[in-house]
């Protein structure tokens with residue numbers, strides 16, 4: 001590995017990887033908003049739409065590939081900003097959101113997150129009772145102050161989706177990760193797994209996921225597991241010594257937005 005050079009940062013920011021001290025590798029780019037996303041700056045929330053039509057669970061998985069969840073809206077300001085930003089660009093399709101009344105019929109809560117409570121139902125919605133426990137966003141059927149409205153629908157129906165995530169507004173977001181243990185894996189706090197070609201790419205995947213604090217990487221098949229805790233935060237017994245795996249952690253940041 002080469003030493004860090006500022007020229008590298010300028011030329012290849014997303015691929016930068018260089019040792020800044022023993023066992024610590026610097027990487028760049030974290031919690032970024034996808035290029036086609038809508039950024040609501042006051043709360044540093046990024047919203048974007050998926051291209052594939054899937055049921056609610058699979059739509060959430062697609063959102064998670066970019067570090068997000070199915071979208072929820074913390075308040076009316078966010079809803080107003082995002083729906084006006086998308087005004088006219090979403091056609092007549094419907095998009096899954098992250099709300100459900102699956103647990104208690106008629107009581108709408110967030111599905112995968114705890115960040116949003118604002119709902120803006122279309123006239124007459126929700127109207128499908130126990131047949132429809134998921135919420136989607138689409139054109140309003142009548143005059144409304146926003147370009148889009150919500151409606152309840154059957155969760156297994158295939159739709160596109162609106163995703164969202166917390167992002168960092170810090171420019172030049174440089175983070176570091178360190179390999180803590182070779183031949184080891186933190187197995188009890190994995191909340192997402194995928195495959196990546198290299199340890200650094202796995203680190204960057206972790207870096208772009210708001211809740212990721214550490215990761216396990218297996219070079220033989222590219223297994224990349226994201227953990228929502230660091231080793232020191234949990235009991236020692238959860239560290240398994242498994243050949244082929246490497247256990248690494250993001251170095252804690254001074255910027256609370258990046259933790």
Ligand SMILES: [Ca+2]
Pocket residue numbers: 101102105106128129130131132133134152
């Ligand atoms: Ca329902």
Ligand SMILES: [Ca+2]
Pocket residue numbers: 125126127128132151152153
């Ligand atoms: Ca409905």
